[in-house]
Amino acid sequence: MEQLAVGIDIGGTGTKFGIVDRIGNLLFSSEMSTRKHDTIEGFIDELYANLSPFIEQAGGIGRIKGMGLGAPNGNYYTGTVEYAPNLPWKGIIPLAKLVENKFKLPVVLTNDANAAALGEMMYGAAQGMRDFIMITLGTGVGSGIVANGKLIYGHDGFAGELGHTIIIPDGRLHTGTGKKGSLESYASATGVRLTTLEFLAKSKTPSSLRKLAEKDIDSKKVYEAAMDGDPLAKEIFEYTGKILGLALANFVMFSSPEAIILFGGLTKAGELLLKPTRENMEANLIQVFQNKVKILVSHLKESDAAILGASALVWELK
Amino acid sequence: MEQLAVGIDIGGTGTKFGIVDRIGNLLFSSEMSTRKHDTIEGFIDELYANLSPFIEQAGGIGRIKGMGLGAPNGNYYTGTVEYAPNLPWKGIIPLAKLVENKFKLPVVLTNDANAAALGEMMYGAAQGMRDFIMITLGTGVGSGIVANGKLIYGHDGFAGELGHTIIIPDGRLHTGTGKKGSLESYASATGVRLTTLEFLAKSKTPSSLRKLAEKDIDSKKVYEAAMDGDPLAKEIFEYTGKILGLALANFVMFSSPEAIILFGGLTKAGELLLKPTRENMEANLIQVFQNKVKILVSHLKESDAAILGASALVWELK
Numbered sequence: 001m002e003q004l005a006v007g008i009d010i011g012g013t014g015t016k017f018g019i020v021d022r023i024g025n026l027l028f029s030s031e032m033s034t035r036k037h038d039t040i041e042g043f044i045d046e047l048y049a050n051l052s053p054f055i056e057q058a059g060g061i062g063r064i065k066g067m068g069l070g071a072p073n074g075n076y077y078t079g080t081v082e083y084a085p086n087l088p089w090k091g092i093i094p095l096a097k098l099v100e101n102k103f104k105l106p107v108v109l110t111n112d113a114n115a116a117a118l119g120e121m122m123y124g125a126a127q128g129m130r131d132f133i134m135i136t137l138g139t140g141v142g143s144g145i146v147a148n149g150k151l152i153y154g155h156d157g158f159a160g161e162l163g164h165t166i167i168i169p170d171g172r173l174h175t176g177t178g179k180k181g182s183l184e185s186y187a188s189a190t191g192v193r194l195t196t197l198e199f200l201a202k203s204k205t206p207s208s209l210r211k212l213a214e215k216d217i218d219s220k221k222v223y224e225a226a227m228d229g230d231p232l233a234k235e236i237f238e239y240t241g242k243i244l245g246l247a248l249a250n251f252v253m254f255s256s257p258e259a260i261i262l263f264g265g266l267t268k269a270g271e272l273l274l275k276p277t278r279e280n281m282e283a284n285l286i287q288v289f290q291n292k293v294k295i296l297v298s299h300l301k302e303s304d305a306a307i308l309g310a311s312a313l314v315w316e317l318k
Numbered sequence: 319m320e321q322l323a324v325g326i327d328i329g330g331t332g333t334k335f336g337i338v339d340r341i342g343n344l345l346f347s348s349e350m351s352t353r354k355h356d357t358i359e360g361f362i363d364e365l366y367a368n369l370s371p372f373i374e375q376a377g378g379i380g381r382i383k384g385m386g387l388g389a390p391n392g393n394y395y396t397g398t399v400e401y402a403p404n405l406p407w408k409g410i411i412p413l414a415k416l417v418e419n420k421f422k423l424p425v426v427l428t429n430d431a432n433a434a435a436l437g438e439m440m441y442g443a444a445q446g447m448r449d450f451i452m453i454t455l456g457t458g459v460g461s462g463i464v465a466n467g468k469l470i471y472g473h474d475g476f477a478g479e480l481g482h483t484i485i486i487p488d489g490r491l492h493t494g495t496g497k498k499g500s501l502e503s504y505a506s507a508t509g510v511r512l513t514t515l516e517f518l519a520k521s522k523t524p525s526s527l528r529k530l531a532e533k534d535i536d537s538k539k540v541y542e543a544a545m546d547g548d549p550l551a552k553e554i555f556e557y558t559g560k561i562l563g564l565a566l567a568n569f570v571m572f573s574s575p576e577a578i579i580l581f582g583g584l585t586k587a588g589e590l591l592l593k594p595t596r597e598n599m600e601a602n603l604i605q606v607f608q609n610k611v612k613i614l615v616s617h618l619k620e621s622d623a624a625i626l627g628a629s630a631l632v633w634e635l636k
Contacts, residue, residue, distance in 0.1 A: 131473040152465045154574020155449040164604045170632045198555040250483040256472020
């Protein structure tokens, strides 16, 4: 009988889980809060209670090849989640081991952006590619890098933190890391909000964004204003794309990917963001890389992609 | 009988070649000018005339498993050298094919920095490592990246151009590429010379370097001055190391290598360069990467390393 995989994506707010077949059909899926349990054991107990009925419906534990977990700061080699700032459980959590003990199934863990990259490679925009980079543009900036057909984990399992690379030396402070000028401090939803506040303060360009209270300004509002033709909002995406494009050029000169796949909330801005990104990437590439690298937006449904990506880890199990 | 490999390193000025055994003993080696022949065919004829007696002495063509070539802009996938600014042959040269036809031996080509990385992995500072980055700090800045135990070639064979990544946006112009602020424009011998000219013009710090004619200033002179305690010369290495360290931090957050191996003329500056490099790398890394990544200087003899590296390509042949 065809084998199935469980995919679980643990996010800062919600945890999505489901059962996936080999060709990426999501047979069952649901979600639960990540934040209801102060202990990881309580969280896993609830996950077990929620998932077990689906596993039974799918034909029982014998049909499940394994479980794939994506989580912030998840480490593939050690199966641990280490010091994840956005999760309620602190320190080093032996997550894979704990889930394995509870479900009696093999468990593979990696960070959420690596899982997303695997999902794109198996079911999404990166099918058939052996060299690509996945960039998730959400509240933060995550990344997963595939070279020679394999995810790059690095010597310690933490490779692919492209959101923290420094693009503007001595640039904007990232309050989470204490570093200045990282990609994430500009090209995330949080970064777009900060750029907006800066531009509103510095520039005199008329803008509908000036009518909003500071706390109501977010990347979605800036997008809506830009779509309505607001000149300042357009400048904000222009600026964000310029920094993202410079960063992408550097990534291309590192691993020479066939494509860069963008995913996450900010990509909803479409050409408003993609045009300056593409232009500034090309402007910073040396000739041998120019007009070769595709910038693609993921076409996986956002709610499913995380589960698909996590489940994809299972098919790599020997 | 034990098999042997030919290693050939084609540089802008000279070409080094030799015969190497499996454990990295250089049995025969010699060199010739790269610039004597306007046609690639003439060059290969001379190479054949020079190498053949060695091959005979080593036991004849039957003992040679293959030939490894390192050359600027050498492409592993296509076996071509494409638009190499420092070589006398222009356009796209089918180098691997031409050498193969002449010698009747299998030929593998890659760029010189990738060959150096392989050499370090087989015989040098990276023995046993599966994840490391090789940076060559010479007239320019080259790089070879190993992840999951394999060189990263990228989708087109051109990966690993870290010298051209932009570290200082809108920084110093690189006249060869037309781009501004690349690592190579600062952290190469050429870059150190330009930094020296800038510092001499801008600063009033007394310096023995002021006694030199502009044309006589090079990174070696700056090194000698720094070793004599010259404060401006020390500042120049401090500045160079700061930029190199920032670049290395970005590279670490990409592929999380166990070590970064530095090679080439600038590394002779030792701690003058390494100390600020290490400090600024650590200062720009997020916590999870701090105090983990070794910065090592290659201990291979410079004249042998290029041949060893090129020959290492052969052992990867199926």
